[in-house]
Amino acid sequence: MKVSDNLYIVGGGDAGFNLSGPIDANVYALSTPTGIWLFDVGLDAGPLVIENMRADGLDPSDITHIFVTHYHADHAGALGYFRETLGDVTVATARDVAGYISTGDEVANALGWARDLGYYPKEFRLSPCNVDLELEDGFQVQSGDVTLTAVETPGHCAGHFCFHVSDGSASYLFSGDQVFVGGKILLQNVPDANLQACAASMNKLASLEFDALLPGHAGFSLSNGRRHVEAAALRFNRIGLPENLI
Numbered sequence: 515m516k517v518s519d520n521l522y523i524v525g526g527g528d529a530g531f532n533l534s535g536p537i538d539a540n541v542y543a544l545s546t547p548t549g550i551w552l553f554d555v556g557l558d559a560g561p562l563v564i565e566n567m568r569a570d571g572l573d574p575s576d577i578t579h580i581f582v583t584h585y586h587a588d589h590a591g592a593l594g595y596f597r598e599t600l601g602d603v604t605v606a607t608a609r610d611v612a613g614y615i616s617t618g619d620e621v622a623n624a625l626g627w628a629r630d631l632g633y634y635p636k637e638f639r640l641s642p643c644n645v646d647l648e649l650e651d652g653f654q655v656q657s658g659d660v661t662l663t664a665v666e667t668p669g670h671c672a673g674h675f676c677f678h679v680s681d682g683s684a685s686y687l688f689s690g691d692q693v694f695v696g697g698k699i700l701l702q703n704v705p706d707a708n709l710q711a712c713a714a715s716m717n718k719l720a721s722l723e724f725d726a727l728l729p730g731h732a733g734f735s736l737s738n739g740r741r742h743v744e745a746a747a748l749r750f751n752r753i754g755l756p757e758n759l760i
């Protein structure tokens with residue numbers, strides 16, 4: 515689904531626009547002068563994401579980079595499929611969790627545990643995917659006039675990143691599960707969720723300038739997206755808690 519001149523949403527499940535599998539996080543595609551950048555890949559509906567891209571007039575073989583906000587399976591589960599299907603693509607994840615993704619570690623990312631609780635389909639298994647680019651805070655990639663900056667935002671889990679992208683006329687924050695429309699957050703009963711890290715990350719995001727907020731679930735804002743970050747930061751800074759997404 516085309517969102518703006520160069521931005522598309524090509525996947526997402528029950529908590530979003532039902533463009534692909536029910537559990538899939540939102541999958542965004544950004545067309546840049548040197549190729550397409552994908553943000554997250556969903557759980558297991560890779561073929562539907564590819565189909566959606568084609569329907570939008572995008573050629574999946576133009577994907578040069580996949581930027582992963584975090585290692586939870588609803589965002590990163592389909593990485594193995596994309597690696598196999600696309601071959602030559604740069605997969606970028608946090609340095610801290612790259613080893614878990616490249617070995618398909620279902621313990622480290624709590625997938626096995628969450629699957630036992632019924633959160634993921636019981637038959638789903640994580641495919642390992644080599645990581646080409648291990649992200650650290652402040653890492654930048656350029657494509658013509660498009661600049662991506664990786665912003666480390668732990669809290670939802672360890673090794674969570676948001677991606678700030680500016681193309682000279684518009685700017686975006688791909689926020690994964692750090693912040694959602696309405697200033698909501700997503701802290702879950704998982705071992706590496708960290709409330710105070712989430713608050714510190716929110717204040718870090720509040721210092722950034724951007725137009726569109728593009729979260730990993732539910733809706734998005736194309737303009738004045740900062741208001742959602744500011745609302746969440748305000749709650750935290752009054753020693754309270756923003757509302758949780760689920």
Ligand SMILES: [Zn+2]
Nearest residue numbers: 539588691730
């Ligand atoms: Zn998620």
